[in-house]
Amino acid sequence: MAPAIHPISLFFASIFTSNILLANFLGMCSFIAISKDSKSSNGLGLAVVVVLTITTALNWVVLNYVLVPLDLVYLRFIVFIIVIASVVQMLEMIIDRVSQTLYLSLGIFLPLITVNCAILGVSLFMEIRQYSFIQSAIYGFGSGLGWWLAIMALSAIRKKTEKSKVHAGLQGAGLTFITIGFMAMAFIGFAGLLQVQ
Amino acid sequence: MSDTAVKDPGAILKTNLWTSNPIFVQVLGICSALAVTNLLTNTMIMTVGVVFTTAMSSLTVSLMKSFIPRKVRMVVQTLIIAFYVIIVDIVLRAYLPEVSRNLGPYVGLIITNCIIMGRAEAFAQSNGPILSFWDGMTSGLGYMGVLLAIAFVRELLGFGSLFGMRIFPEGFTPWTIMVMPPSAFFLIGLIVWVGKTIMHRQGEPVT
Numbered sequence: 001m002a003p004a005i006h007p008i009s010l011f012f013a014s015i016f017t018s019n020i021l022l023a024n025f026l027g028m029c030s031f032i033a034i035s036k037d038s039k040s041s042n043g044l045g046l047a048v049v050v051v052l053t054i055t056t057a058l059n060w061v062v063l064n065y066v067l068v069p070l071d072l073v074y075l076r077f078i079v080f081i082i083v084i085a086s087v088v089q090m091l092e093m094i095i096d097r098v099s100q101t102l103y104l105s106l107g108i109f110l111p112l113i114t115v116n117c118a119i120l121g122v123s124l125f126m127e128i129r130q131y132s133f134i135q136s137a138i139y140g141f142g143s144g145l146g147w148w149l150a151i152m153a154l155s156a157i158r159k160k161t162e163k164s165k166v167h168a169g170l171q172g173a174g175l176t177f178i179t180i181g182f183m184a185m186a187f188i189g190f191a192g193l194l195q196v197q
Numbered sequence: 198m199s200d201t202a203v204k205d206p207g208a209i210l211k212t213n214l215w216t217s218n219p220i221f222v223q224v225l226g227i228c229s230a231l232a233v234t235n236l237l238t239n240t241m242i243m244t245v246g247v248v249f250t251t252a253m254s255s256l257t258v259s260l261m262k263s264f265i266p267r268k269v270r271m272v273v274q275t276l277i278i279a280f281y282v283i284i285v286d287i288v289l290r291a292y293l294p295e296v297s298r299n300l301g302p303y304v305g306l307i308i309t310n311c312i313i314m315g316r317a318e319a320f321a322q323s324n325g326p327i328l329s330f331w332d333g334m335t336s337g338l339g340y341m342g343v344l345l346a347i348a349f350v351r352e353l354l355g356f357g358s359l360f361g362m363r364i365f366p367e368g369f370t371p372w373t374i375m376v377m378p379p380s381a382f383f384l385i386g387l388i389v390w391v392g393k394t395i396m397h398r399q400g401e402p403v404t
Binding site for chain 2: 022023024025026028029032074075076077078081085116117120121124125127128167168169170173174175176177178180181182184185188
């Protein structure tokens with residue numbers, strides 16, 4: 001049975017209190033690599049929002065109407081990955097046809113997304129927590145927005161820290177991790193607002 | 198070419214455990230890792246799963262490399278990795294159901310762990326099966342070492358225990374921050390810092 005969480009509280013919870021990146025550590029690889037540049041961060045963040053919303057909803061349908069009736073739930077990892085990869089591929093082709101400018105700002109980030117753990121992670125969380133269809137779609141959308149917010153915030157902070165003088169060993173990855181740690185602490189401050197598992 | 202140049206098992210061991218450690222030098226595969234480091238037992242089981250998957254998928258990719266068309270090799274590699282992750286998942290569900298529940302989605306997320314794909318792409322594509330197996334295994338071990346170090350600190354200070362056994366007496370006040378996500382980021386930041394500083398001292402090139 002789907003847990004009784006109001007979709008609106010789920011939406012805010014997935015952005016702030018259980019931010020997919022800062023509370024669940026998903027999507028770190030591209031997060032650290034891309035956040036050097038705020039323009040790319042914006043593009044990737046937007047792409048993550050779009051892909052997460054579509055794939056989470058689609059994976060819900062596949063899980064509940066194909067895998068569960070056929071008793072093939074143990075194949076879900078492979079099936080989810082294939083769904084994600086094909087959605088990404090299709091989006092890339094559609095965007096290329098529809099708008100060249102959008103393709104230039106968004107399209108180049110799409111291939112990166114297939115290997116972003118946040119996408120698969122959200123689908124797996126959706127399965128474990130047994131969300132309903134509406135809840136899954138909202139959870140996917142909210143998580144995407146949360147990821148976007150986090151990467152924009154980090155890229156802004158990194159712009160400042162880049163110029164500061166730090167110990168040689170701390171430069172780059174080390175400093176970034178500690179910055180993310182402070183961001184995660186700030187986001188924990190939201191925890192009093194809502195408590196959704 | 199730096200990866201393919203290394204053919205000696207001892208050199209591979211040193212490279213993967215230290216000079217290009219997947220976590221603190223290459224900053225790969227943090228995604229699924231940090232969330233499981235609040236308890237040593239979970240970390241241990243999770244990293245054993247990663248070592249198994251990396252080693253076996255490197256071996257398989259290396260054995261199959263001449264049959265895989267270049268254009269679809271990423272897809273094939275992902276499917277090979279997913280195959281081994283499903284094995285790990287089923288074994289955990291059958292023998293360690295409680296740990297499997299604690300790890301939740303993170304077992305499935307081994308698939309998108311960049312280390313495994315990275316080793317398959319950078320090493321197994323162009324090397325023999327035995328060396329690839331060894332390379333995958335040592336990469337996994339390098340990852341394991343760092344994660345166990347983080348989990349050690351987090352469980353000791355956060356719960357006052359190690360592997361679930363109480364170390365500090367009853368009166369010990371647990372550091373709540375250590376159980377929460379930010380501490381994982383701070384600790385990994387510190388580990389990267391210490392690791393890179395030691396490398397600077399030794400005058401080794403830092404990538």
